[in-house]
Amino acid sequence: MLLRILIPIVILCIGALAAWRAGIPVEEPKPEPSAPQVLKTEILELQRTDFQVMLNSQGTVRAHFTTTLTPQVAGTISTVSANFEDGAFFKKDDILAELDPADFKVAVSAAESGLARAQAALIQEEARAKQARLNWDDLGYEEEPSDLVLRIPQMKEAKANVDAAQADLEQALRNLDRTKIRAPFDGRVQKRVIGLGQAVGSSTPLGEIFATDFAEIRLPLSPRQLPFVRLPSKEGDPELKVTLRDALAGTDSQGWDAKIVRTEGALDEASRELFAIARIDDPFGVESGKRPLLIGQPVRATIQGVMLEDVFVLPRHALRGVNRIYLVDKLQPTIVRNQIEPVWSDEQVLVVRDGLEVGQWLSVTRLPYAPDGAPVEIVKPGTEAASAAESAAEKPVRAGS
Structure with missing residues (x-):
């Protein structure tokens, strides 16, 4: 039995050796062509809608009015009020200190x-x-x-x-x-610099105070953002809504409602940015009881911009390269590469006005390599196939593949 198996093999080897010695080329077997790989993708059917632009900026809280408190007559400090301590609040006409x-x-x-x-x-x-x-x-x-x-x-x-x-x-x-030194407005003491028994002149600084009726935040807007917001430029223009959040806290931090009331009259020479002035009423929560803001506190601002009408809103993760997306042909279905020109974009979305049609399918799954005409299989979000497609897309792709 073993001889029956070995004899044909030996004969084949002898024949191949003889052909090699004679210089006769041996034809290698050709591999069978593999079937094209079918990519799996989720899709989003495109529809026109209206999109509210929201602009992001940041700034620092500052008092709208700060002054150095000084006496109008010379004398010796005989009384210092409890309302004239660092951080203390006071009302207009409160007696903060008295001279002899x-x-x-x-x-x-x-x-x-x-x-x-x-x-x-x-x-x-x-x-x-x-x-x-x-x-x-x-x-x-x-x-x-x-x-x-x-x-x-x-x-x-x-x-x-x-x-x-x-x-x-x-x-x-x-x-x-x-001789009774009164507060010129409702405010708060930033710093007191005098004490009992101190002799003061008519121009001696007694302390720094600031108003508490409202605070201001100086918000920079870049040249790219300016076309998408209508800023008040003169008295009587409608105010613009702003939401402030603590820049030092997380995204879930408490917000404060503010409004842009004016803009500065010139662009910043270095950055070419325009500064808008936002105002927040009762910043220290004296009337509302809300969490107070602090002078010098950094805040993030979300400004209500213009409404973009009749546009396509695409998820940003659907972007492939520089302003390129993958559409899916409904009849095949196959990949169709398409260039877009967004009119607005942020960290979450791309807004496109032209170059797309209602009802087109957008591929929203990360595909490692998808040439024009590549066949695809449509999967539903959250299915096992969709998860597998996402996992495959996250694997590194070899150069030239």
Whole structure:
């Protein structure tokens, strides 16, 4: 039995050896052509729709009004309010600090005495002028008496002295009132720099304060973004809605509603960006009780842009290379490569106006290599075949395949 198997093999080997020695070429068997590989893909049927553009920007919270608090008169700090501590809130006209009022009370008393003397002198001059008129009439003069005879210049001087004394008193009262340093607006203390017993002048800084009625955020917009947003440029233009989120927190952080109220009048020289000013009311949650923002806090902003009408909205992961997508021919079905020109794009979507038709099939599965005309099999999302197609697409592809 073994000889029957070995003899044909030996004869075949001898024949091949003889043909090789004789130089006769031996024809190698040709491999059978393999059937073309069928790619599996999910599809999205294209439809026209309207798309709301949302622009992303970022900025830093700043107080719309910050000032250095200074006294209007010189003196010694005698009282510091609890509302004049770092971070404390205060209302307009709250007394934040007081100067020693003793010297100013003395000045008020002196001004009151000066006013009383001036008023007494005026009364005396009025009496003298009246008596001078009576004397002139008693003497029987027919012509009118002169101003000097009637003591009119003396009366004017006495009235001027009364007015000056009244002004001195009013000034003394104002200075006394200014010993109480009041808040010029509703706000918050950023930093206090004075203490009890400190002597201050009329220009000595007492601390830094800022208003709390609203805050502002300066948001840069790039030249690419500007055509897709209608910014208010003058008073009366409609305000633009903005949603703010803490840039230091996660994507699920609490949001704040704001609005763009104006723009700066010039582009930034370095970046060519235009800065829009967003305003947020009650940023510290005094009235609303919401989580407060902080001055200097970085925030991410989402700005409501224009509405793009009658466009195709494609998922960004369907993009293949530079502005290329894969369509699927409905009749075959096979791959049809197509170039697009997006009018808008972001991290999630591409928006296309021209070059596509309603009802076309878009391949949304990652395909490692899909030439024009490659056959495909349509799979439903979430099926086992779709998962296998995604896994195959994630494997590295050899160069030239």
